[in-house]
Amino acid sequence: MNVRIRPAQDKPGFFTVIPAGPIDSDTYLEFNEKITPLLVETTKGIILDLESVDYISSAGLGVLFTMRKFLKTRNSDLLFCNLKPQIRRLFEIVNALPKETMFKNVEEADAYFYKMMSMEIEKREDKK
Numbered sequence: 001m002n003v004r005i006r007p008a009q010d011k012p013g014f015f016t017v018i019p020a021g022p023i024d025s026d027t028y029l030e031f032n033e034k035i036t037p038l039l040v041e042t043t044k045g046i047i048l049d050l051e052s053v054d055y056i057s058s059a060g061l062g063v064l065f066t067m068r069k070f071l072k073t074r075n076s077d078l079l080f081c082n083l084k085p086q087i088r089r090l091f092e093i094v095n096a097l098p099k100e101t102m103f104k105n106v107e108e109a110d111a112y113f114y115k116m117m118s119m120e121i122e123k124r125e126d127k128k
Contacts, residue, residue, distance in 0.1 A: 001034075002021065003019045003020070003031060003034040003035070005018075005035075005038065008110075013042050013043055013045070014044055014047075015043065016048075016106060017038070017046055019050070019052065020053070021052065022053065023055070023056045024055060024056070025057055028057070028063050031060070031063055035063070041074065043071065043076055045071070045077040046077070047081060047106060049081050049106055050084070050087055051081075051084075053084070055086070055087075056090060081104065
């Protein structure tokens with residue numbers, strides 16, 4: 001499975017993950033292996049761009065849920081963008097993702113991350 005990982009140039013700890021192809025019983029282990037290095041304390045957020053994903057099986061969902069759980073326990077975000085209708089419907093059926101984590105495109109998700117980072121910086125400055 002082809003998975004591109006792009007670190008955000010001006011946002012340390014933020015990444016865009018771009019898988020291509022189905023995330024199913026044949027590919028979920030490889031997908032998991034490629035994203036596992038991102039699941040560390042210094043990761044603040046991941047945008048998962050699903051533009052090139054047409055199918056996610058229960059095994060693939062398991063990987064996504066594991067990512068989300070790890071990031072959530074560290075107050076980090078997992079955002080989704082460019083979901084095909086069948087993928088969006090899958091998430092709705094399993095009621096797995098809050099709507100505020102699904103975006104139309106990478107730019108929308110990036111804007112959300114920027115807003116969250118700005119709010120965090122303001123909080124820190126207020127504490128000083």
